[in-house]
Amino acid sequence: MTLAPIPQDWIFGLIGGLMIGGAAALLLLANGRILGASGILGDVLDGAPQRTLAERLPFLAALIGAPALAVALFGAPETHITGDTAVLIAAGLLVGVGTRLANGCTSGHGVCGMSRFSLRSIVATLVYLGVGFAAFFLARHTLGVI
């Protein structure tokens, strides 16, 4: 008898991806909202109207709380977060400013926009992917800063 093969990372990726898409589909079909992490957070920080806070705050609380609860119950997976505070601050600022300028990130443009064949979202995704590949190559293999 042969043992079942150990599930590979891509299987978890696919299952997790289906959960992410399911979450976005639920929000769209029930509430009529786009699941965009940067938009939901950014609008709260910018002072969104009170009636939308009643929908945004539970989303953010559960997005932060559910994984924290799962980690408390089942243990924390690796995050490999860099110990370089300067890199974290610079990267965080860039992600915050960039996603707000572009009106979306990996969830809003990448998942929700691309699946509706929005040209803006497809272009945004190609740009952050392309810049991501190039920047990682330069930062890791050429400059060696990360």
Place this chain on the structure above:
Amino acid sequence: MRPFISAASGALFGLGLLVSGMTDTAKVQGWLDLFGQWDPTLAFVLGGAILPMLLAWRIAARRRAPLLEGTFPAMPEQRLDTRLIGGSALFGLGWALAGFCPGPALAVLGWGGPGAVTFGLAMAGGMVGLQLAQRLLQRRATVTA
């Protein structure tokens, strides 16, 4: 009911990010390391996430309204401007440097340690800073006009 759906969606989103491995910056940076130790996991995550949404948009097109009142979001005006492209480029740069985009950055906030908090605060700071800068520019424009 709407707040409960929002919470359920946020929880499922966060758990999906955890299960998929996207809270591991090494997996995200592994995907971006096209010319090194390339890790294709992110493609399965994005593909897996797009599948239910392809179906959801088809369902939405056939229905007049979402289940809980309101309207389906209109397709945004399809203009490709510098904001969209420049913003996405800045985002891609930050994404590559730390291996976090906004969703996973929020999903690790409660358990990822001081690094996760530092990134989260910087990201929130960037969002607030941009908003303040835009308001300032707008005010100056109104004063000059």
